[in-house]
Amino acid sequence: MRFHFTEEQQRLRDDVRAFILQERTPELVNELEWNEHQWGPAARAFVKKLGASGWVAPTWPKKWGGLEASNMDRLIIAEELSYFGVGPSFRGAGMAGPVIMHYGTEEQKEEWLPPIARGEIEFALGYTEPQAGSDVAALDIRAVDDGDYFIINGMKTFNSACHFADYHWLGARTDPDAPKHRGVSLIIVDMKSPGITVRPLWTMAGTRTNEVYYDNVRVPKKNLVGQRGRGFSQMAQALDLERMYPIGGLQRSFEELVEYVRKANIDGKRLADDQIVRRQLAEMAADLEVCRLLSFRLATILDQGRVPNYESSTLKLFLTETSSRLSHVSMKILGPYGPLLRGSHRAVLDGIVAYHHRLSVIETIYGGSSEIQRNIIALRGLGLPRA
Numbered sequence: 001m002r003f004h005f006t007e008e009q010q011r012l013r014d015d016v017r018a019f020i021l022q023e024r025t026p027e028l029v030n031e032l033e034w035n036e037h038q039w040g041p042a043a044r045a046f047v048k049k050l051g052a053s054g055w056v057a058p059t060w061p062k063k064w065g066g067l068e069a070s071n072m073d074r075l076i077i078a079e080e081l082s083y084f085g086v087g088p089s090f091r092g093a094g095m096a097g098p099v100i101m102h103y104g105t106e107e108q109k110e111e112w113l114p115p116i117a118r119g120e121i122e123f124a125l126g127y128t129e130p131q132a133g134s135d136v137a138a139l140d141i142r143a144v145d146d147g148d149y150f151i152i153n154g155m156k157t158f159n160s161a162c163h164f165a166d167y168h169w170l171g172a173r174t175d176p177d178a179p180k181h182r183g184v185s186l187i188i189v190d191m192k193s194p195g196i197t198v199r200p201l202w203t204m205a206g207t208r209t210n211e212v213y214y215d216n217v218r219v220p221k222k223n224l225v226g227q228r229g230r231g232f233s234q235m236a237q238a239l240d241l242e243r244m245y246p247i248g249g250l251q252r253s254f255e256e257l258v259e260y261v262r263k264a265n266i267d268g269k270r271l272a273d274d275q276i277v278r279r280q281l282a283e284m285a286a287d288l289e290v291c292r293l294l295s296f297r298l299a300t301i302l303d304q305g306r307v308p309n310y311e312s313s314t315l316k317l318f319l320t321e322t323s324s325r326l327s328h329v330s331m332k333i334l335g336p337y338g339p340l341l342r343g344s345h346r347a348v349l350d351g352i353v354a355y356h357h358r359l360s361v362i363e364t365i366y367g368g369s370s371e372i373q374r375n376i377i378a379l380r381g382l383g384l385p386r387a
């Protein structure tokens with residue numbers, strides 16, 4: 001593990017930052033930060049420009065639109081995007097794409113990888129169902145054989161991005177008689193297929209996720225990724241990649257809070273002199289440093305050609321719980337101003353603290369809840385027996 005960036009990496013960071021500062025508009029920040037990585041018109045145009053520089057899937061082979069860059073380079077790009085509130089949460093490039101590259105046919109790679117890398121298409125993750133959240137292998141949406149097609153019936157819930165994604169990365173049961181982990185397959189579904197209905201589910205942060213209904217949806221069998229019945233382990237691999245969240249946005253929120261404390265006066269006293277506030281900020285600084293080191297560790301594991309496993313869970317757990325702690329500390333420091341929403345007359349920091357406070361609850365649930373991450377660390381990291 002290296003604890004510094006090379007000159008080339010520093011140049012990359014400067015280039016990405018300069019690009020972001022040139023392209024960052026209020027519309028873009030509104031879509032990607034205030035609507036949690038939503039690809040609206042501004043984000044779509046921005047992502048295509050990122051793709052043109054090879055920054056959507058930088059680690060991929062050049063053949064598939066990448067730069068053959070290191071995972072540390074990928075992390076530098078992701079952190080800059082996150083820091084400036086314009087991180088698109090690449091489900092195609094970061095989660096589905098690597099699985100297609102590993103398990104897909106040549107035809108599938110040619111169909112999906114280049115447009116993902118160019119920033120032209122996005123995926124939504126189709127795992128959760130009402131009875132299958134933490135226990136994702138309990139999913140029950142059915143894909144039944146019909147010649148060269150599957151006919152799919154059932155529903156998904158909490159499937160974010162389905163209202164703008166081009167493809168659904170669908171976990172479906174293809175073999176109901178097999179043991180539950182062995183009867184699931186991964187199928188790519190065109191979101192424009194007849195029979196799909198997407199309904200909004202609004203979160204406590206005001207962001208959108210969805211319920212998705214499949215009613216006799218015909219999907220070509222050539223869209224089955226990898227081996228039939230092995231979808232569960234492929235989903236687990238995509239989840240390990242999903243859990244590598246960047247910390248840039250958290251870092252920026254923290255810096256803004258420190259700046260607020262530096263300047264604020266409460267009843268004629270400098271907030272920066274308050275011992276409790278100073279101690280809380282110092283603890284947060286230490287926690288953020290741990291998050292940063294955990295993400296460097298993940299990039300190093302990937303650059304060594306290994307697939308991170310409980311290590312991704314460690315980062316996800318610590319990062320989302322740090323986010324939650326930071327939002328609590330921010331709320332306490334801002335006092336009555338903390339809960340004021342964006343647009344309120346007296347909102348400070350544009351109401352971002354109130355937004356993050358609500359969002360931080362959700363972050364500890366999606367991608368697998370904190371309890372599930374602890375289970376993974378205990379089982380796969382510490383080798384404790386399955387409880």
Ligand SMILES: Cc1cc2nc3c(=O)[nH]c(=O)nc-3n(C[C@H](O)[C@H](O)[C@H](O)COP(=O)(O)OP(=O)(O)OC[C@H]3O[C@@H](n4cnc5c(N)ncnc54)[C@H](O)[C@@H]3O)c2cc1C
Pocket residue numbers: 124125126127128130132133134135157158159160161203209362365366367368369370371372375
């Ligand atoms: C905003 C949002 C966006 C989401 N986006 C997506 C998406 O795009 N695609 C997708 O497929 N899913 C998505 N999800 C679903 C998410 O992954 C699930 O909500 C999550 O895995 C938890 O499942 P559940 O809600 O069914 O809760 P449950 O599994 O019912 O869990 C309820 C509680 O029990 C605990 N629990 C459950 N099992 C155990 C256990 N074995 N040990 C200890 N504790 C346990 C959980 O931690 C939780 O506290 C999203 C969720 C949210 C809230």
